[in-house]
Structures are given as C-alpha cells and as structure tokens.
Amino acid sequence: DKESRSILFVLSYRHSDVLTSHAKEALFCEKQSDNDQERIRTHDIEVRNLDRCDVVNMISGIIKLSGRTLLSKIAYEKTQGNAFFLVQFLQLLKAEDLLTFKPDEGKWVLEGTLDEVARIDVSRSVLKSIDNRVHKLPCHVKSMLIVAAHLGFSFDRKVLKKAMSRENDSDGAPAASVETEDIDDAIELSAQASLLFSSDDDSSTFCFMHDRIQQCLFRMVDDGERRDKLCLTIGNRLRGMSEDDSSLRFLVADLLNKGRKQITDGCELMELVAINQSAAKTSEARAAYSTAAHYLRAAIELLDPETKWSKNYHLTHDLYASLARATSKCGHFMECDAVVEVVLDNAKDVYDKQDAILARIYILETQGRHQECISLGLSALAELGD
Known part of the structure; x- marks a missing residue:
C-alpha cells in the first residue's frame, strides 16, 4: 500500500537465543530517528509458561477424569507450566501405564496412585x-x-x-x-x-x-x-x-571455531581468522554489532599473542580497530576503551589511530562527556596537522 505510512512487524525468538536478541536490538537502535513522530516504537510481549489455572484447564480438556485437580497440581509442580514438558509428562504417564484410555467407557483412567505419579522425574x-x-x-x-x-x-x-x-x-x-x-x-x-x-x-x-x-x-x-x-x-x-x-557464513565460522583446537596447521588457522573477519564484516553491515564483536574476538584469539603485531601488523590492526568500533556501537564501553588503548599503543602512525580515536569519541559522546569528546577531537586534529 503506497499510501500507508505505517507497517507492523511481529518478530518472535527464544529468550535464550542471544544472537537473535542482539540482532533485534541493533536493528531498532540503528533505525531510530531523532524525529519522535518517525521513531520505531517497539513492544516486547513475553510469552510465559502456563500458570496453575492454565494447567488445570489443559489437563481437563485432554483427560476428563476424577482427581484431575490433584493430577494438575502435580503436573504443574513437575513442569512449572512448560507446555512441552507438560505434554511429555502426560505421555510418560501413558507409557508407564499409569494413565490408560478405556475405549469401552470412552474415558481416561488414572491407574497409578498419585504418589507413583509424583515420583516421575x-x-x-x-x-x-x-x-x-x-x-x-x-x-x-x-x-x-x-x-x-x-x-x-x-x-x-x-x-x-x-x-x-x-x-x-x-x-x-x-x-x-x-x-x-x-x-x-x-x-x-x-x-x-x-x-x-x-x-x-x-x-x-x-x-x-x-x-x-x-x-x-x-x-x-x-x-x-x-x-x-x-x-x-x-x-x-x-x-x-x-x-x-551469507547466512551459512556464520554457521561455518561457529563450527570451525568449535573445532579450532584440532587445527594445527598455521595456514589453516589464518584461513579461520579470515572466515571470522568476513562474518564480522557481514554482521557489522547488518548493524549486528554484538555479533560482529563476537567474531572479531574469535579471530584475535587465533593470532599468536607474542608476534601478531610484528608479523601480521595490518591484519591485527584491522581486527582491533574493527573491534573498537563494534564494541562502541553495542555499548561495551569498558571493553572498547581497553581495545582502543591496545591500538594506540601499537599503531605505527597517527593515521592508524583514527578508527580507535573515533570509537573513543563515540563512547564519550554517548556518555554525555562532551568536553572530553571535544578535547580528544582537537588533540587528534592537532596530531594530524603535525
């Protein structure tokens, strides 16, 4: 509808799915506008486990037998309202012959005692x-x-x-x-x-x-x-x-990172560094800065800590500068500050310090430390002028 100025997105993900959560947060943070009328309004709706009343209703709807309230109480205590575990619990009762269906009577019958039911893990x-x-x-x-x-x-x-x-x-x-x-x-x-x-x-x-x-x-x-x-x-x-x-790029990086202890060849390790760097660039392009930082850390860990700056200066600099930028964007200010210091200590010239300085300026601005932000910017400009 070309005339419509509004659109509703409904996104769902598991609370434990950290990467999806980070991607959602990064997406909406990046797309926000300074104009309040154009801001993206988000509402989180948490789908919780079933409560006691829901469990009673669910069991009543599935099996209509006497004593179902006590059975529902045990079921709730055992599953805490987790719908998957609740269904599995009923299936276990059936598998253990504690709950049977009588076709001639057209109803379910609890064959076991409630104590036997309560003992099921x-x-x-x-x-x-x-x-x-x-x-x-x-x-x-x-x-x-x-x-x-x-x-x-x-x-x-x-x-x-x-x-x-x-x-x-x-x-x-x-x-x-x-x-x-x-x-x-x-x-x-x-x-x-x-x-x-x-x-x-x-x-x-x-x-x-x-x-x-x-x-x-x-x-x-x-x-x-x-x-x-x-x-x-x-x-x-x-x-x-x-x-x-591109979606497989992340899966491949994750799998190879999990198996990295089995990689002994130096060339293969450097290939894995490049794979992580590629995944980080793809994540950064999608504004998924937490994910980008994750792959950049993995890439840096693969480099020899004693020789990485001397033998692989440009690669190491690019990884650290990118990590400084990513951590500043996703609000990991303490980590960003530490990464910036590493870049400033190892940079060969003022031009190689630029990305790190910009990352520090960004976090100072975000924290409302405007005077420090201005001072750092002027200092950097003065160094460039020299």
Whole structure:
C-alpha cells in the first residue's frame, strides 16, 4: 500500500537465543530517528509458561477424569507450566501405564496412585524418552540427526546433504556420512518418530520438534576431541556453500571455531581468522554489532599473542580497530576503551589511530562527556596537522 505510512512487524525468538536478541536490538537502535513522530516504537510481549489455572484447564480438556485437580497440581509442580514438558509428562504417564484410555467407557483412567505419579522425574524422563526414540532408529538415521543437531534448531535439506558428504574430506575426518538417498529416508523416518517436521511447503527446510530434542542429540557426541573433530569436519564440508550464502557464513565460522583446537596447521588457522573477519564484516553491515564483536574476538584469539603485531601488523590492526568500533556501537564501553588503548599503543602512525580515536569519541559522546569528546577531537586534529 503506497499510501500507508505505517507497517507492523511481529518478530518472535527464544529468550535464550542471544544472537537473535542482539540482532533485534541493533536493528531498532540503528533505525531510530531523532524525529519522535518517525521513531520505531517497539513492544516486547513475553510469552510465559502456563500458570496453575492454565494447567488445570489443559489437563481437563485432554483427560476428563476424577482427581484431575490433584493430577494438575502435580503436573504443574513437575513442569512449572512448560507446555512441552507438560505434554511429555502426560505421555510418560501413558507409557508407564499409569494413565490408560478405556475405549469401552470412552474415558481416561488414572491407574497409578498419585504418589507413583509424583515420583516421575520429568526432565530426566523426557531426555531418556528422546534418547530411547533415537536409539531405536537405524544407524544412518541417528548419524543424520546428530549432524543435523550441529547445524542448529532448523536446517536446509541441501545443507544437511553437504554436511553429510565425504567429498573433499581429509583422511582423518570422522566418517559422519550417509548416501544422498539414505538422507531423504532418514528425514522421513525422523519425521515419523516426531523428531523433525517440515517448516515449508516444498519440504526443503526442517526443524526439530523442540529445542530439547536438538540439545539431546547434540549431547550424544561427548565434549572434547570427538566433538571438536565433528564440528571441524562439518564446517569444512560447508565452506564452499558459504561463499554463495551469507547466512551459512556464520554457521561455518561457529563450527570451525568449535573445532579450532584440532587445527594445527598455521595456514589453516589464518584461513579461520579470515572466515571470522568476513562474518564480522557481514554482521557489522547488518548493524549486528554484538555479533560482529563476537567474531572479531574469535579471530584475535587465533593470532599468536607474542608476534601478531610484528608479523601480521595490518591484519591485527584491522581486527582491533574493527573491534573498537563494534564494541562502541553495542555499548561495551569498558571493553572498547581497553581495545582502543591496545591500538594506540601499537599503531605505527597517527593515521592508524583514527578508527580507535573515533570509537573513543563515540563512547564519550554517548556518555554525555562532551568536553572530553571535544578535547580528544582537537588533540587528534592537532596530531594530524603535525
């Protein structure tokens, strides 16, 4: 509608999804106007867990049996109103034959005592239930699910197939591979087991039924060398695709960063520095400064602390100057000030100090320290004049 001057966006994300939260904050902070009539007004609506009354109503709607109020009380205490755990709790009661449906009577019957119901450990039982479901599946399905869990809560079919392909693998790469036709079969079996679902019409993108399922699958690979090697292998397999897909750039960087302890070759380490730097530039272009700072820190950590300024001066300077700029924009003032000092101490000339000085001027201005801001600006101009 060309005549309309208003538009409503409804964005949703999990509270624990830090990167999405940072991206949202950066987006709205950057797009704000000084004109109050043109400002973007935002309202956060927190979707909380179900309260006690909601749990009673939910259980009453699902199972109409006597004693449901006491059952609802136990269910609430066990799940704290988490809808996913609540459904899993009822399924556990059914699986343990504590809750059964009588077809001839057309109703549910609580076979166990309330004490037996109260002894169920929902959190542990849910994870055990997921684990049992996965281990009942064929090996190629389990392998596919574990790799998919390392791609995130949602993933693309083509990306998954590339992540499972051994093409161009090094000799030491883990054998986490499945034939293409087997991947399609594995996805279908996973959907039938209520572990995955298609999130689009053409079945090219899939999501886990719940983040707990993804977390459970992710933890099936022990922390340490095995996890590092798998992340490194998947990241290397996806590198070619990330050149044409900016969203994959972040996934590849994250995977390779997780597996960086397994990288011993100096050239490969420098390639990872470049990958992190590229991800940071993409984030900065999208005004996602917290994310940019995250990848810049990762890049700097890969450099030799003793020789980085002497052997890789220009790269090191660019990374620190970019980090100063990113941290100033996302309000990490103390970190920004420390990074600025590093740049000023190591810069070869006044021109290499400019980005750091501008970052410090920005944080001084943001903090309302206008006199210090002016003094620093005049001092920098005087140094340039010399």
